[in-house]
Amino acid sequence: MAKHAGRLELTWTDKDKALLSAGDGRYDYTFVDRADPRVREVRLLHEVDRVEAPIPEERPDDLPEPTRENLLITGDAMHVLDALSKTPEWAQKYVGKVKLVYIDPPFNTGQAFPQYEDNIEHSIWLTMLRDRLRQIKPLLASDGSVWVHLDDAEVHRCRAVMDEELGESNFIATIVWQKAYSPKNSAKYLSVDHDYILVYAKSADAWRPNDLGRSASMDAAYGNPDKDPRGPWKPGDLLANKPYSLGRYPITTPSGRELDGPPPGRYWRVSATKLREMDADGRIYWGADGSNVPAVKRFLSDVRGAVPRTMWFYSDVGHNQTAKNEIQSLFPGIDPFATPKPERLLHRIIHVATHPNDVVLDCFAGSGTTAAVAHKMGRRWITSELIADTASAFAKPRLTRVVDGDDPGGITKSTERVAATDAGLPEMTPAEAQEFGRLLGKVAKDRDDLDPATVRALRAATRTRDETTVTWHGGGGFTHLAVGPSMYDVDEDDGDVYLSTAATNGPWSQAVAAQLRFTLTPDHPVFCGARGRQRLAVIDGVADEIVVGTVVEHLGPKERAVIVAKVVLPEAESRLAQSAPGSRIKKAPRDLFPKRTVR
Ligand SMILES: C[S@@+](CC[C@H](N)C(=O)[O-])C[C@H]1O[C@@H](n2cnc3c(N)ncnc32)[C@H](O)[C@@H]1O
Incomplete structure (x- = not known):
């Protein structure tokens, strides 16, 4: 291969x-x-x-x-x-x-x-x-x-x-x-x-992901005809197609009706024991007169929102x-x-x-x-x-x-169309109610044997309305922040890099601190930043022996200095090496950005 x-x-x-x-x-x-x-x-x-x-x-x-x-x-x-x-x-x-x-x-x-x-x-x-x-x-x-x-x-x-x-x-x-x-x-x-x-x-x-909220129309399929304290529910099928070894047995409904068992090739979803337990817990619905094929009550409080x-x-x-x-x-x-x-x-x-x-x-x-x-x-x-x-x-x-x-x-406001169904009509979603109203209008137009008062009552019972909630007050x-200017200019001809006119005083020290990942220490008289045991001093000018002396004087026990200056005299480097071993001195911008022609 x-x-x-x-x-x-x-x-x-x-x-x-x-x-x-x-x-x-x-x-x-x-x-x-x-x-x-x-x-x-x-x-x-x-x-x-x-x-x-x-x-x-x-x-x-x-x-x-x-x-x-x-x-x-x-x-x-x-x-x-x-x-x-x-x-x-x-x-x-x-x-x-x-x-x-x-x-x-x-x-x-x-x-x-x-x-x-x-x-x-x-x-x-x-x-x-x-x-x-x-x-x-x-x-x-x-x-x-x-x-x-x-x-x-x-x-x-x-x-x-x-x-x-x-x-x-x-x-x-x-x-x-x-x-x-x-x-x-x-x-x-x-x-x-x-x-x-x-x-x-x-x-x-x-x-x-979070589920989407349920809309009123999705919830409209849930009712509470038996006033269950667990809230609205809708009937779920007790029959399944998948073979289940404990899923074929006769059932006697509360009204005394005998059901031989599920139809051929189908199965009750739960065993006889489980059905008895669920019934005792009020989770089975047998219809208004107790003689329907049992249905499992699926509570609104148990269902997830829409995926x-x-x-x-x-x-x-x-x-x-x-x-x-x-x-x-x-x-x-x-x-x-x-x-x-x-x-x-x-x-x-x-x-x-x-x-x-x-x-x-x-x-x-x-x-x-x-x-x-x-x-x-x-x-x-x-x-x-x-x-x-x-x-x-x-x-x-x-x-x-x-x-x-x-x-x-x-x-800021959320508006939801809700159905205002009542008058003994079945629960309808807003879309169903609107469709019902449309068909009713069509039928009533063609038929003169319908009682106008009944048509009006049906219309009123299925009217939909907008419900508005204010969710933001x-x-x-x-x-509001603004990005500061660049601290660097590049000579487009030779690619050399220089400090820009923005690179002075406070803004420049802060930019250097950010560049070298030092946390600002604005109240310190000498150091503008700290990173672990390192202390940062940014000099908008020449670093000489005197500057190094002042910096070293302010170092605490075990602390080391990082000095960044626009000009670094050779004696500054040797003085720092002697008086604070492990400290470093950098010339800006050259030593701030490796691998470039930076002056
Ligand atoms: C398609 S619009 C965004 C519209 C936005 N979703 C709204 O609902 O108003 C794209 C926006 O990105 C801004 N944009 C383009 N490049 C950008 C950059 N480099 N930094 C920040 N914003 C930029 C454009 O100025 C423009 O206002």
Whole structure:
């Protein structure tokens, strides 16, 4: 047998490289070496402001508590994700803690939208997506999941990349969302009705979805004709087709009717002894007069909710126009955000994949739907948006209104159509009641021998109505952060790297601390960071003997110094080696980023 080599993978131009965006909020990307300091540096997140509101008194106690520890971040997801997972202060809070990542990145459809360009080359798109997945992975909780929303443009390639990055065995499902309400008659070929959502778990062994809530129509099949204190139930068949050695015996019903046994080729599901036990426990129904074939009572309290399925219809989760309407009613008078998603779609995803207070991350915020819905559902959230204008025109004001209880749209109210059947009619689902009304109207039109008063009474008895519940009242808060500037400039001609004009004083020390994974120690007069027994001193200037002397003076017993300076004199190095063995001195940027021409 020939020996095989290689593995199944999708390849593309410059797959081994990294991408840098122009940094001016546009989709202007260039491929660079993965060792490029502008890729490897950890950017700082600066606080812009804080939005907060008290919990309103009218909020019922059974709703999840509004959350406060939430982040809206303006900046490139590339820097946001690194800042969250590599800066010790953020990493402590979020590494391994994110339960759900939902991303709705630009689809690469070749269209140009008012707020962003979507015509990135496939290889740029794939590199961008692959790198974001790599950065998301350390943030995911062991029982977390990643949901990527796409259309036909990249879904097939993205699935291959997700197999590579997250593991083929962690693939959970592809959800098909019916996004279109009506056909596009201008379609060149077929009118596309749906998008895809690829779902992967961090570990398919650990991840479990929550059942969907049961709707009133599903519950309408349950009644309680015998007023069982265990609540509503519905009759289940006692007959089975599968052979069962104890499943053929005669039964005498409570009214004295003799049943010879199950019909030929069929079996009672339970043995005679078990049937007696269940009957004694009130779990068998014999019909109103006690002479029916016995049925097993299946209690509503024992059944699970609906298992989530992969086809999501707009009647349940909204369509594209629903989403546009939601944005338009929040921001009347301005051009709506081009590609929002409906709140009910996010509600279902967040419901299936998280519990209250879990952390939800969406690093392609757009109009902020994920964060808005997560907030209304009592989840903590982090969301980031590259385009500052999009964040300031849509995501931030929207989230502020959610916190202030000033967003009546989306999932703030939930409306369910319920049947108002009574007057001795059998229980009907809303759909059945509507159908009954329709047929009744049809029959009554053709027949003049029906009593109009009876028809009217039947109509009234089967009318359906909408029942509305308010599930969000406001409260909680979020911090608005912005990604700080790069600390490095690269000479495009020779590739040499220099410190940028932003690399001064406090911001530079903090960036160096983040880069070297030191936790900030802002109150210390000399050291700006600590990592185990190491203490970090960042010098915005020359490190000489005097500087080294001061640093060493402040070291505690068994502590070692890491000194980073823009210029390092030779005598500083020898003095440090003598007076604090095990300590190190680094010249920036050269010694911060190995394997590069860095000056
Ligand atoms: C399809 S939209 C998301 C829409 C969002 N789901 C909603 O309901 O409004 C994609 C968004 O990702 C943003 N984006 C693109 N590249 C980004 C990046 N590198 N970092 C952060 N955001 C980015 C775009 O500016 C755009 O607003």
